[in-house]
Amino acid sequence: MEGPFLAVDWGTTNRRAWRVGADGAAEAEEQDGRGILSVAPGGFAAEAAAIRGRLGDLPMLCAGMAGSNRGWVETPYLPCPADLDALAGSVAWVEPGRTALLPGVAMRGDRPDVMRGEEVQLLGAVAAGLAPPDGLLCQPGTHCKWADMAGGRLAGFVTAMPGELFALLKAHSLLGAQLGGAVAPGPAFLEGVADSGADLLSRLFGIRAAALLGRRGDGDAASYASGLLIGTDVAARDVAGRDVHVLADPALGALYAAAISARGGRAYAVDSHAAFLAGIIALWRLL
Amino acid sequence: MEGPFLAVDWGTTNRRAWRVGADGAAEAEEQDGRGILSVAPGGFAAEAAAIRGRLGDLPMLCAGMAGSNRGWVETPYLPCPADLDALAGSVAWVEPGRTALLPGVAMRGDRPDVMRGEEVQLLGAVAAGLAPPDGLLCQPGTHCKWADMAGGRLAGFVTAMPGELFALLKAHSLLGAQLGGAVAPGPAFLEGVADSGADLLSRLFGIRAAALLGRRGDGDAASYASGLLIGTDVAARDVAGRDVHVLADPALGALYAAAISARGGRAYAVDSHAAFLAGIIALWRLL
Numbered sequence: 001m002e003g004p005f006l007a008v009d010w011g012t013t014n015r016r017a018w019r020v021g022a023d024g025a026a027e028a029e030e031q032d033g034r035g036i037l038s039v040a041p042g043g044f045a046a047e048a049a050a051i052r053g054r055l056g057d058l059p060m061l062c063a064g065m066a067g068s069n070r071g072w073v074e075t076p077y078l079p080c081p082a083d084l085d086a087l088a089g090s091v092a093w094v095e096p097g098r099t100a101l102l103p104g105v106a107m108r109g110d111r112p113d114v115m116r117g118e119e120v121q122l123l124g125a126v127a128a129g130l131a132p133p134d135g136l137l138c139q140p141g142t143h144c145k146w147a148d149m150a151g152g153r154l155a156g157f158v159t160a161m162p163g164e165l166f167a168l169l170k171a172h173s174l175l176g177a178q179l180g181g182a183v184a185p186g187p188a189f190l191e192g193v194a195d196s197g198a199d200l201l202s203r204l205f206g207i208r209a210a211a212l213l214g215r216r217g218d219g220d221a222a223s224y225a226s227g228l229l230i231g232t233d234v235a236a237r238d239v240a241g242r243d244v245h246v247l248a249d250p251a252l253g254a255l256y257a258a259a260i261s262a263r264g265g266r267a268y269a270v271d272s273h274a275a276f277l278a279g280i281i282a283l284w285r286l287l
Numbered sequence: 288m289e290g291p292f293l294a295v296d297w298g299t300t301n302r303r304a305w306r307v308g309a310d311g312a313a314e315a316e317e318q319d320g321r322g323i324l325s326v327a328p329g330g331f332a333a334e335a336a337a338i339r340g341r342l343g344d345l346p347m348l349c350a351g352m353a354g355s356n357r358g359w360v361e362t363p364y365l366p367c368p369a370d371l372d373a374l375a376g377s378v379a380w381v382e383p384g385r386t387a388l389l390p391g392v393a394m395r396g397d398r399p400d401v402m403r404g405e406e407v408q409l410l411g412a413v414a415a416g417l418a419p420p421d422g423l424l425c426q427p428g429t430h431c432k433w434a435d436m437a438g439g440r441l442a443g444f445v446t447a448m449p450g451e452l453f454a455l456l457k458a459h460s461l462l463g464a465q466l467g468g469a470v471a472p473g474p475a476f477l478e479g480v481a482d483s484g485a486d487l488l489s490r491l492f493g494i495r496a497a498a499l500l501g502r503r504g505d506g507d508a509a510s511y512a513s514g515l516l517i518g519t520d521v522a523a524r525d526v527a528g529r530d531v532h533v534l535a536d537p538a539l540g541a542l543y544a545a546a547i548s549a550r551g552g553r554a555y556a557v558d559s560h561a562a563f564l565a566g567i568i569a570l571w572r573l574l
Contacts, residue, residue, distance in 0.1 A: 069499070077500070111489075112496040143492060159496070160488035161461075168455045174448075198485045199523040201447035201516070202398075205430060209399040209446070212356070213364070229488070236486040 001097075001287045005059045006051060007280040009117060010066040011035045012142075016273070019055040024281050028055050036065040044072035048099060060099045061284050063276070064117030067092065067101040077106030077114055081153040084123050084279070088286035100287065105154060113159050118145045121247055121272055124279020126152050130270045131245040136237070139272070140230075140248045140256045142167070146237050160236070162229035169225065175207050178221040185258035188220035192227020193262045197235045203228050230259045239265030247272035288384075288574045292346045293338060294567040296404060297353040298322045299429075303560070306342045311568050315342050323352040331359035335386060347386045348571050350563075351404030354379065354388040364393030364401055368440040371410050371566070375573035387574065392441060400446050405432045408534055408559055411566020413439050417557045418532040423524070426559070427517075427535045427543045429454070433524050447523070449516035456512065462494050465508040472545035475507035479514020480549045484522045490515050517546045526552030534559035 002022070009016045013035040019028040030051075039047055048060060067075035075092045082105045090103040104116035118139050125131040126149055133152035139145040142163040148155045170179040183189065195203050207225055210216040216224065234256070244260050246253050247270045257267035289309070296303045300322040306315040317338075326334055335347060354362035362379045369392045377390040391403035405426050412418040413436055420439035426432040429450040435442045457466040470476065482490050494512055497503040503511065521543070524531075531547050533540050534557045544554035 106496075106500055108500060108502075112493055112500045112502050113489075114496045114499050158486075158489045159492040160486075161492045162488050164460060165452075165488065165491075168459055172455055172459050173451060198519075199445075199447075200487060201449050201452065201520050202400075202445045202523065204452075205446040205448045206399055209393075209401045212401050213393055213395060213399045215395075215399050232485075233488050236489065 001059070001284055003059075004056070005061060005284050006055055007277065007284070008051065008060060008062040008064075008066070009120070009276055009280075010062050010064040010071070011117060012037055012065050016276075017051050017055060018277060019058065020277070020281055020284070026277055030054060036068065036071050045094075059097065061091070061102065061280060061287070062100070063102045063120045063280060067103060068116055071101075073101055075101050075103040077104045080105060080107055080157070081150065081155045082119060082123075083153040084127065084282050084286060087119065087123070088283050091283075091287060102283065105157075107156060107158075111158065113157060115145055115157060115159065118147070119154055120279035120283065121275045122147050122149065122154055122279075123152075124277065124282065125245065125247060125270050125275035127282050128275065128278035130275055130278070131247075131268075132243070136239070136242055136244050137270075138244050138246045138248075138256060138260075140246065140252045144233055158237075160233045162233045166226060166229050169204070170222070175204065175221070175225065178207060178211055178218045179225055181219045181222040183223050183226045183255065185254050186223060188216070188223040189227040189255065189258060190262055192224040192229075193231035193234070193259045194227075196228045196231025200228060200232045226255060227259070230255055231262070234259040234263050234265075239263050241265070243268060245270050247275055288346070288571055290346075291343070292348060292571050293342055294564065294571070295338065295347060295349040295351075295353070296407070296563055296567075297349050297351040297358070298404060299324055299352050303563075304338050304342060305564060306345065307564070307568055307571070313564055317341060323355065323358050332381075346384065348378070348389065348567055348574070349387070350389045350407045350567060354390060355403055358388075360388055362388050362390040364391045367392060367394055367444070368437065368442045369406060369410075370440040371414065371569050371573060374406065374410070375570050378574060389570065392444075394443060394445075398445065400444060402432055402444060402446065405434070406441055407566035407570065408562045409434050409436065409441055409566075410439075411564065411569065412532065412534060412557050412562035414569050415562065415565035417562055417565070418534075418555075419530070423526070423529055423531050424557075425524075425531050425533045425535075425543060425547075427533065427539045431520055445524075447520045449520045453513060453516050456491070457509070462491065462508070462512065465494060465498055465505045466512055468506045468509040470510050470513045470542065472541050473510060475503070475510040476514040476542065476545060477549055479511040479516075480518035480521070480546045481514075483515045483518025487515060487519045513542060514546070517542055518549070521546040521550050521552075526550050528552070530555060532557050534562055
């Protein structure tokens, strides 16, 4: 479709929305904590109306969890390899010509996996020339996606949960009191990366032992724990000698870049919001 | 020392106490949730008096977290290799001849680690002939200890936290709603063991993906998750072709035995309470 529209990246806990002009430029933007978990069942139409009230009364294309089984209308998972044409061909129109939800993508082989929303970033990054059409892309977060792109299509992916595990350990575990410090990609983080991998379950306990024995200050414990978790995630991928394009905010992206580098890979930062916009604008044109 | 006494295994969340007769037989026993976390600072003397009120006004020897920095009186960590003589030589007498706390054991090398209480079980198992003087012992639990015994002494150990991680995932994670089922060492558990190891962080997310894609019923998810976590713990030890003596209650011991067997080891069950009693009685005689 042509003309201006509203692009919404509707996550589990957060949401971003943009007004995109007829020329493809982002004219206005908002971001808030109105992810799907904060929207009551039946409340999505009112949320969409409120977004239109703020950003303009325009047609709307939503990516992400709005199409999940806890969202507005459930949309299917497309198989891999997936591309922009396939995504555009499977949108669900909540209101024809006015509000559409994108599908997700699934892996249904030996290692079942799912994504909703990340595929727009991934395919957008390639479409905009921010990442190569063949290669490994990484999207850190609560759940980190690692995507293999081939011929510009999303060929396969795997999801890990280092971010959620760090949050659980900090909020609820025996280690919680030690993990309140800032996380930075310095020596303690790299020590964690060096110790990461197959024995994560005992290296985590070592954080407590090191404190009891006076071996590491609690100011470094959070960075070390983050290094253990992100390092374990990176160690399970095949990054040595490879380029990895990382779509993340700068702080989290720097941690992944440090771990990828420590494991022998080369990390390149990609602006994840620019990638998302490039993807969803391309999808809108295909509808 | 000779004569009857009270033996206390004072854990973080649980506590067991026995009256041991002059002949070394357990004459009475109690078990409750009065671990150190439920005892207010300054409340330990009253707890000991209450135990004496129920089990008899006898001298008392306490193992475990009563000697920790959140316990009654802090006792030191002894280095490895450690034996019963060394433990007996480092008890702290709260009241001379009447109430004593045992020390813990620490590893201070490249992989710092600590234990408090498990060493009594380990050395007691060997002293009683329940486990060999040279070999690998395993104590599953919230924190699982793996101990190398050499010449009847505790030569080294490592602690992993699969149990705490399972509890965190069940209580607080995205997977929580799926993990309410019973855990049994059947096909789903063994599938988890087969998938366990270096990519734990993505295999855990796969539990959610498998449910969304209709690939595994939630009734099996808890067993599969337990298999992933225990399997990852076991995979990090050198069990292939080895005997492993497992000190645990029957349910948890059966899970570890299944994982050890799947990884090519031979698991033998040891009565952990009999091992503790053998150890603490031997220690009492050495005081």
